[in-house]
Amino acid sequence: xxxxxxxxxxxxxxxxxxxxxxxxxxxxxxxxxxxxxxxxxxxxxxxxxxxxxxxxxxxxxxxxxxxxxxxxxxxxxxxxxxxxxxxxxxxxxxxxxxxxxxxxxxxxxxxxxxxxxxxxxxxxxxxxxxxxxxxxxxxxxxxxxxxxxxxxxxxxxxxxxxxxxxxxxxxxxxxxxxxxxxxxxxxxxxxxxxxxxxxxxxxxxx
Amino acid sequence: xxxxxxxxxxxxxxxxxxxxxxxxxxxxxxxxxxxxxxxxxxxxxxxxxxxxxxxxxxxxxxxxxxxxxxxxxxxxxxxxxxxxxxxxxxxxxxxxxxxxxxxxxxxxxxxxxxxxxxxxxxxxxxxxxxxxxxxxxxxxxxxxxxxxxxxxxxxxxxxxxxxxxxxxxxxxxxxxxxxxxxxxxxxxxxxxxxxxxxxxxxxxxxxxxxxxxxxxxxxxxxxxxxxxxxxxxxxxxxxxx
Numbered sequence: 001x002x003x004x005x006x007x008x009x010x011x012x013x014x015x016x017x018x019x020x021x022x023x024x025x026x027x028x029x030x031x032x033x034x035x036x037x038x039x040x041x042x043x044x045x046x047x048x049x050x051x052x053x054x055x056x057x058x059x060x061x062x063x064x065x066x067x068x069x070x071x072x073x074x075x076x077x078x079x080x081x082x083x084x085x086x087x088x089x090x091x092x093x094x095x096x097x098x099x100x101x102x103x104x105x106x107x108x109x110x111x112x113x114x115x116x117x118x119x120x121x122x123x124x125x126x127x128x129x130x131x132x133x134x135x136x137x138x139x140x141x142x143x144x145x146x147x148x149x150x151x152x153x154x155x156x157x158x159x160x161x162x163x164x165x166x167x168x169x170x171x172x173x174x175x176x177x178x179x180x181x182x183x184x185x186x187x188x189x190x191x192x193x194x195x196x197x198x199x200x201x202x203x204x205x206x
Numbered sequence: 207x208x209x210x211x212x213x214x215x216x217x218x219x220x221x222x223x224x225x226x227x228x229x230x231x232x233x234x235x236x237x238x239x240x241x242x243x244x245x246x247x248x249x250x251x252x253x254x255x256x257x258x259x260x261x262x263x264x265x266x267x268x269x270x271x272x273x274x275x276x277x278x279x280x281x282x283x284x285x286x287x288x289x290x291x292x293x294x295x296x297x298x299x300x301x302x303x304x305x306x307x308x309x310x311x312x313x314x315x316x317x318x319x320x321x322x323x324x325x326x327x328x329x330x331x332x333x334x335x336x337x338x339x340x341x342x343x344x345x346x347x348x349x350x351x352x353x354x355x356x357x358x359x360x361x362x363x364x365x366x367x368x369x370x371x372x373x374x375x376x377x378x379x380x381x382x383x384x385x386x387x388x389x390x391x392x393x394x395x396x397x398x399x400x401x402x403x404x405x406x407x408x409x410x411x412x413x414x415x416x417x418x419x420x421x422x423x424x425x426x427x428x429x430x431x432x433x434x435x436x437x438x439x440x441x442x443x444x445x446x447x
Contacts, residue, residue, distance in 0.1 A: 007213075008291075008419045008431045009292065009404075009405070009431060010219065011431045012220050012381065013380065014221070014381045014409070015399075016380045017382075019315045022330055022331050023313050023367055026331050029314065029315045030315065034333075038260075061232070061235075074252060082247060084251035084254060086247075086251055087247050097253065105316075109243075120246070121252060123244055133248050135375070137379055142222065142231060143217075147263055163246075166241060195236060196237050196300075200238055203329040204240060204241050204242070205215060205241065
């Protein structure tokens with residue numbers, strides 16, 4: 001008789017639907033229910049490192065902005081440490097490394113304020129270039145899409161990044177790079193996400 | 207010691223991205239394959255939450271939006287279950303968030319223009335941390351079915367949206383739970399994005415008479431399974447660690 005492996009199966013994903021804001025960002029849905037909404041402050045007041053803003057838009061296969069998307073960000077602090085018990089090192093008090101943003105219902109623009117993360121050790125002694133992990137859910141997306149945001153002013157580190165270098169098609173690597181700009185003294189990185197078609201963003205099975 | 211990897215996600219158990227009967231997926235699905243990554247610190251870590259992040263009563267949708275003395279209209283239900291991983295280990299202290307329509311099938315959202323009436327005593331969202339055994343519970347009303355513009359006569363089965371974190375960004379999951387016996391489940395293009403009927407069964411909350419509170423509310427049980435991870439023996443050693 002063959003033994004049974006007895007693993008459970010992961011609960012299957014379903015789309016977050018058009019009203020994801022009710023559950024995950026009720027203020028944006030037009031009502032207040034919680035004392036404190038989660039995810040609006042990624043870095044906290046004590047985080048070291050460069051304060052930056054990330055902005056972008058998610059574009060569908062017809063070239064139209066996706067106006068009902070929700071994005072979560074997960075990143076290390078400026079020293080490359082994640083706020084998690086399985087990553088060695090301390091983070092600043094109030095640094096969570098996690099954020100949640102929604103798009104403007106009219107324009108599809110989204111953005112968040114944070115600090116630029118440091119490099120993080122990868123597998124087998126490699127070093128990963130500074131990056132922010134993003135997870136995108138919306139109506140029409142059956143399983144949340146994972147991607148990474150890298151920084152345009154980190155050319156040397158990006159060139160050696162083990163994940164960027166996994167992207168065999170070199171012309172697709174640029175879809176992972178946010179472009180640095182200065183706006184009235186504030187550092188703003190632009191990161192547009194293309195779900196489908198020309199210059200489709202690289203998405204990962206993590 | 208290198209933390210162990212998570213099991214690969216079974217992408218044939220989950221819905222594929224491109225599912226044309228669910229029309230919105232057509233223009234919102236990548237055309238190129240996902241690039242598979244081995245786990246790094248970026249994937250095996252994830253946000254953590256503390257009891258101070260939420261308030262007591264956030265998991266009681268019967269009261270968390272009700273006006274003084276008011277109560278939402280609808281079938282009162284206790285929704286409970288456990289969050290486990292694929293090794294059947296409980297996932298403690300993880301954030302479970304839900305959102306849903308009211309008993310009329312109407313969402314409290316400025317973008318929902320359905321004729322079904324809003325309920326002045328019902329918001330439709332709740333959140334809770336699992337306990338040491340991975341258990342969670344909400345009180346709410348059973349949501350109504352509602353129409354949506356896909357096919358012109360498509361109706362969503364009664365459902366509650368569920369978001370779970372687990373302990374790693376790789377475990378992040380959003381899904382929907384349905385109710386045992388609902389005849390709309392088999393007709394729904396969103397449910398049918400899932401290819402395997404056994405996987406659909408995993409999304410159907412079961413009537414749980416044992417937890418039903420007599421003369422008060424009916425109970426449904428919905429267990430959630432997140433990705434498991436390998437055991438720690440014979441892990442690949444990373445250089446420098």
